[in-house]
Every structure is written in structure tokens, then in C-alpha cells.
Amino acid sequence: RSGGREQWSGQTAFILAAVGSAVGLGNIWRFPGEAYTHGGGAFMIPYLVALLSAGIPILFLDYALGHRFRGGAPLAFRRVRRWAEGLGWFQVGLCFLIALYYTAVIAWAVSYFIFSFDLRWGDDPTGFFTGEYLNLGDPGFSLTFVPSVLIPLVAVWVVTILILMAGVAKGVERANFVFMPLLVVAFSILVVRALFLDGATDGLNALFTPDFSALADPGVWIAAYGQIFFSLSIAFGIMITYSSFRQRRSNMTGPGLVVAFANSSFEIFAGIGVFATLGFLAVKEGVGIGDLEGITGVGLSFMTFPAIISEMPGGQLFGALFFGSLVFAGLTSLLSILQVVSSAFQDKFGLTPRQGALRIGLVAAVLSVLGFSTTTGLIALDTVDKFTNNIGIVVSAVAMTVIVVWVARLGPELRYHLNAVSTFQLRGWWTVCIGLLAPWSSATCSSPRSPRSSRRDTAATRPGTS
């Protein structure tokens, strides 16, 4: 293999691309609502515990696998154990599914960026979104194309495929150098503006007032682990892929800490921006924050925020900043998701980056356009999103830690590898976290019922142990 693997141009490029992947829609539309509904300020405690006990340790595990075994997810796992290649392809499958709907959301945000300038959604943003924009009017299954969605969706695919075709250093890395500063600038202006809205402090009080009784609720801990896994994009094969493009002798743990810290900072920053803005709406409507609907996800972004933007002095600019931020944050995450798929096929079939990106990109684009620019799109999005986030990621994280730590017993070797190249040294706690806490906590975060039923299963298969 004298051709060699593609490489980032250096450490800054790697960090920027990894932060670009981590900071995505989840930071802006998922974290604020999760924190608010799970104890407000008190949520920071389980959040930090999840970050330190599972988030950062699994992030390092992803880095170690990609960097040591120098392959995309399937190849890296194949080098751990031949039969483990399937886990890599499972992660590739998850990424492929996520890419289909992630692109759709980015396309909507592109439309809404343009709509911001004339407040196109009028007096009834909810009706506009589901009716005029997505055309969900006719009930039942229908494959009527919706041009207003089709055009931006195709545009997003074209841009994404072109960037990926240019390769890791000339494409993905450069795109991050452009989009990430734009994101930070646009979002910072937005947050500062939001802080000067009437009712901003009410919003912040609602978000940060701690409800310590929430800590006794297992559901709050589950939400914290779920948020950390999704937000850091760990156990999706993404960080394995990105770190496989890192030069052989290069610091891995230091950048890992930077990425985790940057992602969480952005999340809290977004919480401030979103809740200051929601505070404004609550004051306008004369209700409490708790009475507002649509404080996360699609509802927050395409129904609640447009309503607020229409009410606000200078709303057009605010809207452009908000939807622009969604586009920039989303695109850099989308690139990482598709790079996983493209790299896997390059590794397997000896394709060039151009070939890999073009082939998988075209297949994904066709499926995404068929699935999401028609009237059934929204329903599909919800289902795909639930499957990948609630089930897929947990299966993937548990399988990964079990195979690497318990079956192949690579914990010490990988720790040695990271320490040999890195500044920040990992000690025994890391092996403990990935060996014990990580599979346990990710199994817990799938659903409140799973730990109990699996314990029962274990007891049933070993009758002699009571």
C-alpha cells in the first residue's frame, strides 16, 4: 500500500473537523430542551458525570481504534478481529440512514434562511411548515414531489458530494475552515442579540434554576447519557474514520479533550441563546416558559422560532443568523457522517476518494430525494431518527466496548498506543471506564426497561447463582 492513506494537513485541521462533526443540530435544538426538561441547572451534574465516565472515554476509544488500525470503521474492526468487520458495517449503515434525514433538515434550513428575509411563513408558521412548505395536507402515503423542498435538497447534495470528492485535506478540511468560523460568528451574534430581548432573563432562569430532586429520577441520568453519546458523535464510526487520517505520530488525547470541551461549551452557549429567545415568546404570550410548546427539534426550529422571529424587532436578521447557523452546523456534521460511508467503501474496494464519494453520494442522494422531498418525508424522518438514536447507537456502543475490551482484550494495548503518541496520559481509569461504565451506561440509556430485563435474562440462564 505505497499510495498511503489520505491525511489531514495537521493537528488544527483535525481538531476543527472533529469539532465540526460534534457540533451539529443536536447542540442547537436538542441540548437546551433536554436540559430544561430534566432538572434545569441540576442537569449539569448527570451531564458532567456522563461526559467524564462515558463520553470522553469512548471518544478516546474511537480515536485509538482509528489511529492504531488505520482504517475506516469496517477495516479497523476487521484488524481487531476478522469477524468484527460486521460491526463496522453496522456503523456505516447507521451513518447512511442519518445522512438521509440530516440532509433533509439542512435543506429545510436553507429554505428558511431565504424565507427569513420576507418572513414568508406569515401569521401561522406551523400551518405554513406542514401545509404550504412540506405539503403534508393529503393524508396517507403519497409520492408527490414538493419542489420547494426538492431544490434545496438537491443543492445540499451537490455541495456535499463535491466537497467529499475533493478528499479529506482538500475538501472536508477546507470546508470546515470556512463553515466553522461562519458558524461561530453567526451564532455568537445571535446569542448576544437574544440576551437583549425582553424576557431573556426569564428564559435563562427557567433553563438554569436547578431542580435537585430530578437527580433521584433515573430518567434524568438516562437523558444525560443519551445526550452525551449523540452530541459527541461517538460509537458511529465517525471518530474512528477521522482519526485514521491522522499522521502516525500525533497527539490524540489532547485534541480529544479540546473537542469534548468545545462541543459542551457550544451546547451550553446554545442553551443560553435558545432559552433567552423562548423567554421573549413567553413574555409576549403572557405565559410561563413551561407552557410553551415546541421547545426542541423540528418544532423548535421550524415552528416556534419562525413565530418568534416574526414578533421580534429586526427579526429578519435574527432568522437569517439562526437558519444560517443550522446550515453551517449541519453541513460539517453531514460531511463527517458521509465520510464514514465513503471511506468504508474506499477501504473495501480500493476506490479513490473521488470514486467513493461519487458512488455512495449518488446512491444516498437518490434515496434521500425520493424519501424526503415527497409528502411522506416528515414521517420517515421521525422513524429513522428514533431508530438510529435510541437503538442503533446503543447497540453499537455496547458491541464496540465488549468486542474491543472484553473479547479482544485490547484495553491495555490501546492505552499504551495513545500514551506513546499523546501529551495527556491515560491511566487505569480509562480501561475501567470503557470496560465497565461505558457498556453499562449505554445499555441503560437505551430504555429504562432494558437493564432490568437483561438482568433477569442473565439470572434465568444461570439458575445456580442465586
Ligand code: PHE
Ligand atoms: N453530534 C452531532 C450533533 O450534536 C450529531 C451527529 C450524530 C453527527 C451522529 C454525526 C453523527 O448534532
Ligand code: NA
Ligand atoms: Na454535538
